[in-house]
Amino acid sequence: MPRRRAGRRWRVVGVPVLGAVALVYAFPLYWLLVTALKGEGELYRATPSLFPHEPTLAAFSSVLVTRRFFVLLENSIIVCGATVLIALAIGFAVTYPITRLKVSRRLRVGVLNWALSLRFLPPVAVVVPYFAIVRGLGLYDRPEALVLIYTIFNLPFSIWMLKGFLAEIPPEVEEAAFVDGASRWVAFTRVLLPLAAPGILASGVIIFSFAWSEFLFALILTASPQAQTFPVGVQGLVTQFEIIWNDMAAAGAIAIAVPLGLMVLARRYVLAGLTFGVIRGQ
Amino acid sequence: MESASGSGLQAESASPDRRKRGHGFESRQERLAYAILLPVLGTVFVVVTYPLLFAVGQSLRATRGGDFVGLQNYASALENPLLYDALGATGIYAGIVLPTEILAGLGLALLVHRTVRSPRARLALYVFATIPIVIPPVAVGVIARLIYAPGYGVLNHLLMLAGVVQAEIPWLSRRDTAMLAVSSVDVWQWTPFVYLVFFAGLQTVPRESIDAAQVDGATGWTMFSRIELPYLRPLFLMVLFWRIADVLRVFDHIFILTGGGPGSTTQLLSVYLYRVAFKFFDTGEAAALAVMVMLAMSLLYAAATRLLPLERD
Numbered sequence: 007m008p009r010r011r012a013g014r015r016w017r018v019v020g021v022p023v024l025g026a027v028a029l030v031y032a033f034p035l036y037w038l039l040v041t042a043l044k045g046e047g048e049l050y051r052a053t054p055s056l057f058p059h060e061p062t063l064a065a066f067s068s069v070l071v072t073r074r075f076f077v078l079l080e081n082s083i084i085v086c087g088a089t090v091l092i093a094l095a096i097g098f099a100v101t102y103p104i105t106r107l108k109v110s111r112r113l114r115v116g117v118l119n120w121a122l123s124l125r126f127l128p129p130v131a132v133v134v135p136y137f138a139i140v141r142g143l144g145l146y147d148r149p150e151a152l153v154l155i156y157t158i159f160n161l162p163f164s165i166w167m168l169k170g171f172l173a174e175i176p177p178e179v180e181e182a183a184f185v186d187g188a189s190r191w192v193a194f195t196r197v198l199l200p201l202a203a204p205g206i207l208a209s210g211v212i213i214f215s216f217a218w219s220e221f222l223f224a225l226i227l228t229a230s231p232q233a234q235t236f237p238v239g240v241q242g243l244v245t246q247f248e249i250i251w252n253d254m255a256a257a258g259a260i261a262i263a264v265p266l267g268l269m270v271l272a273r274r275y276v277l278a279g280l281t282f283g284v285i286r287g288q
Numbered sequence: 289m290e291s292a293s294g295s296g297l298q299a300e301s302a303s304p305d306r307r308k309r310g311h312g313f314e315s316r317q318e319r320l321a322y323a324i325l326l327p328v329l330g331t332v333f334v335v336v337t338y339p340l341l342f343a344v345g346q347s348l349r350a351t352r353g354g355d356f357v358g359l360q361n362y363a364s365a366l367e368n369p370l371l372y373d374a375l376g377a378t379g380i381y382a383g384i385v386l387p388t389e390i391l392a393g394l395g396l397a398l399l400v401h402r403t404v405r406s407p408r409a410r411l412a413l414y415v416f417a418t419i420p421i422v423i424p425p426v427a428v429g430v431i432a433r434l435i436y437a438p439g440y441g442v443l444n445h446l447l448m449l450a451g452v453v454q455a456e457i458p459w460l461s462r463r464d465t466a467m468l469a470v471s472s473v474d475v476w477q478w479t480p481f482v483y484l485v486f487f488a489g490l491q492t493v494p495r496e497s498i499d500a501a502q503v504d505g506a507t508g509w510t511m512f513s514r515i516e517l518p519y520l521r522p523l524f525l526m527v528l529f530w531r532i533a534d535v536l537r538v539f540d541h542i543f544i545l546t547g548g549g550p551g552s553t554t555q556l557l558s559v560y561l562y563r564v565a566f567k568f569f570d571t572g573e574a575a576a577l578a579v580m581v582m583l584a585m586s587l588l589y590a591a592a593t594r595l596l597p598l599e600r601d
Contacts, residue, residue, distance in 0.1 A: 020403035027396065030476070031420070034431045037442055041434055054440055099328040103321035113321070117329070119593055124336065126589040128537050130558040131578035134565050135342040158336055190320075212422070219424035221540040226566060237426040237540075244430060244544050251440050258430035265422040273415045 038262075041255035042066065049251050065252035066260070074231065075239050075257065082236040085149050086217040089156040090210045096157070097164030097209070102194070105172040106180065121165040129159065129222050140227055147229045155227075156217040163212055171205025172198070211272035215265035236261055340582065346575035361576035365564075371577070373552045374560035377467070381556055382535045384471040385478075390527060392475070393482025394520075398512065400483075401490045414487075417480035425477065429544025432473045436460050436545070463553045466546050470554045473541045478534070482527050489523045490516060522596070529592040536585065557581065 043061040070076045100121070104114045136155060145151035179201065183193040199206070224235040240261050243254040350357045365371060404410055420428075435443050436459040444456045459465045493516050501515045539558045542548065548555035548563065555563070561581070565574035 016399065016402040020399050023396075023399060024403075031416070034435060034476070037434055038427075038431050041440075049440065053445055054442060056442075096328055096332065099324055103324045107317040107321040109318055109321045113325075117325070120329075122593065123586075123589050126533055126585045126592070127336070128533075128558070128581055128585050130537060130539060130561050131581040131585070132339050132343065133562070134571060134574045134578045135339040135346060137565070138346065138571070139339060139342060154335070158332070161332065215422040219422070219426070219540075221424070221426050221543075222562070225543075237424050240424075240426050240430060241544060244433060245547070249433075249437070249440075251434065254430055255434060258427040261427040261430075262423045265424070266419060269418060269422050270415070273418060 035262075038255050038258055041251055042259045044252045046250075046252065065256035069243075069253050069256045069260070073239075073253070075236065075260075077231045078234050078236045078239040079260070081149060081231070081233060082218060085152045085156065085235060086214045088149075088153045089160060089217040090213045092153065092157045093160045093164040093213050094168070094206065094210060096161060097168045100165050101168040101172055105169055106177070106198070118166070118169065121162045124158070125162040127159070133222060133226055136223070137226055146227060147233050149233045151227050152220075152224060152233065152235065155223050156220060159220075160213045160216055163216065164209060167205065167209040167212065168202075171202050171209070174205075175201050208272040211268045215268060218261075218265055343575045343578050343582070346571055347579050349572060351570050351572040357572070361572040362580070365573045365576040365580070368573070370552060370555075370560060374555050374557045377553065377555055378535065378557045380467060381471055381474070381538070381554075382532070384467070385474045385535065386528070386531055388471075388475050389479045389482050389531065390524070392479045393527075394486050396479070396483045397486035397490055398516075400487060414484070417484050417487075420477045420480045423477075425473075425540035426544055428473055428477050429541035432469065432541065432545050436469045460546055461550050463550055466550055466554050470542050470545055473545065474535075474538065477541075478531065482531075485523050485527055486520060489520045493519045525595050529588065529596065532588060533585070536581065 040056070040058055042065050043058045043063070045058075045060055045062045045064055048055065048059060070079070100117060103109060104117055140146050140151045143151075145154075175198065180193045180197055183197045184190075188196070219237065220235070221237040221241065224238045225241065228234045228238060236257075240254070240257045243250065243257055347361050348356060348358065350360075400410070400413060404413065433441075435441055438444075438456060438458055438460075441459070443459065444453070447453045447457075457465065459469045497515050498511070501511055506514065535556075537558055538556055539562065542554055542556060542559055543562075546554045548559045552560075561574060561577050564570050564577060
């Protein structure tokens with residue numbers, strides 16, 4: 007059978023290729039973790055060892071406690087959490103009318119396209135006016151400025167993801183509530199929101215991860231631990247004259263661990279959100 | 289569209305009380321929609337648009353003193369040879385990164401589609417592939433530094449261990465290898481995204497078309513080019529638009545890895561704009577560049593909305 011033979015041929019190529027790809031992805035992450043677990047003495051050998059001889063969490067405590075990065079961690083969590091809440095609230099205010107109310111097609115398409123256009127707003131182009139405006143408003147080196155900007159840049163994801171999730175909930179469930187005499191608001195909070203909860207969680211996770219990763223605005227609009235976010239701290243360890251490899255790796259590992267953990271939670275819905283519904287989640 | 293119009297009709301038939309009002313009910317819904325949308329979208333619109341207008345204002349004024357200077361900032365921005373270095377670097381970067389990611393992503397999608405059958409293994413690959421997309425580019429830059437840096441960088445040691453090279457290669461300070469190093473980070477982080485898009489696309493090819501083609505004896509290349517490729521074509525466009533938009537905003541990992549060096553080899557447009565604004569403090573020229581970048585992006589967006597198979601309802 008030609009089909010079976012073709013399948014075997016793919017397998018002969020496939021296993022080594024997939025193995026190589028796995029190595030290309032696993033090894034760098036492994037190297038990051040190993041470096042983070044090394045003690046200071048191990049960093050300056052002529053040949054770096056491929057595994058830590060005496061694994062230690064010293065680098066993590068050095069980054070979080072001695073360098074006081076836990077403050078930056080706290081800033082990041084506050085900024086990202088606030089961004090998620092506001093972006094989702096605005097997302098609902100925009101998507102509820104266009105998915106649950108009878109509106110014209112033109113309005114719906116117009117709103118969605120406008121949200122998409124925000125995805126094409128290049129951060130580096132608006133960073134110049136933002137810098138001047140934020141200073142003018144007295145928001146320089148304050149978390150509020152970052153929350154405002156992160157909200158704007160995550161609105162396209164918020165709107166398109168929520169739109170996808172809301173459109174999937176059949177209208178009958180809300181109507182049942184109307185028949186029972188519920189107001190629109192009650193039907194929204196008691197019926198629609200609980201049904202949309204998995205989607206809301208997924209959208210929240212994605213927005214949190216994107217806000218968590220953001221670096222350019224945080225670099226330019228903050229100057230002190232009062233508002234600096236974690237990636238800015240990581241960057242500070244990299245561009246120093248002498249790089250402390252294990253500290254830098256530990257900071258990098260923490261920066262990765264947060265979105266990684268969240269993503270495992272929301273794995274099912276991610277793709278639909280990232281591609282604006284062009285691809286449905288599986 | 290479907291759900292919303294359904295919602296109106298269903299509600300009417302469900303409640304005789306509402307049916308009596310008929311058309312009034314629908315227009316009441318539309319009124320409510322506008323009552324919610326207008327204040328929210330109005331606010332967002334102002335918050336988004338004001339900085340863009342502000343940038344136009346900045347671009348027409350002198351950096352020092354703030355006098356109106358017309359298009360002088362645009363002229364000096366366009367006269368600066370560094371701009372063309374930056375455009376060239378962006379072009380080289382895109383020329384390396386886009387074809388590599390699209391071909392590798394497509395290849396992997398086909399490979400997994402053909403060889404991995406178990407749904408659990410597919411789900412696991414799906415989850416793994418989403419990971420690089422959400423981890424901070426700054427952290428990926430850190431990893432790349434741990435690999436390419438002189439001294440501690442592990443790549444040189446592995447290569448020497450394997451006997452491929454005798455002496456350390458200064459990956460980040462040679463012009464050719466620096467661009468490759470920076471591009472490799474992009475490929476590492478974004479190929480999985482391309483893979484996910486194409487893999488999901490391959491699942492949409494109807495079983496019947498594949499069976500029919502197999503009955504006709506189609507295998508390998510014919511199967512791909514005649515049956516599967518037509519389903520993937522719109523996704524090529526989507527990936528291309530998304531990745532071009534992303535290449536124009538690439539900043540973080542270059543800032544971490546090379547800072548744009550050596551010289552201006554890896555100084556992509558975004559890194560260059562950052563330097564004009566925040567290292568040379570030439571706000572006027574930076575704003576002029578920003579306005580030009582925004583115009584280019586709106587053209588890209590216009591093309592994207594025309595050509596992308598977006599769900600419109």
